[in-house]
Amino acid sequence: MTETRKYWLDSMLKIVTPLLKALSKDCLKEEMPVESVSPVDERKNYTYLEGFGRVLVGIAPWLAAKKLDEEE
Known part of the structure; x- marks a missing residue:
């Protein structure tokens, strides 16, 4: 894994x-x-759902990736 990719992860x-x-x-x-x-x-009623949605959107590329290093 490159240093840049490690930083992002x-x-x-x-x-x-x-x-x-x-x-x-x-x-x-x-x-x-x-x-x-x-x-x-x-x-306040929606903040928690918004936070979870943003997390899913942010990690989607890692979840969808086909070939990842074992470290990831």
Whole structure:
């Protein structure tokens, strides 16, 4: 694996691991703070789903890849 690819893989893991671990323990709402500037707090209802969706979109290339090194 090249250094650039290793960097991207490490960055991806650093970003998605906290969210996926919290989801696996069924405690995402407790571990993921929600910040909003709006006095209406409706974003809080969708923030967790949005985070999971962004994780899936971000890791999709690795999930769809056919030939990966064993390290990946």
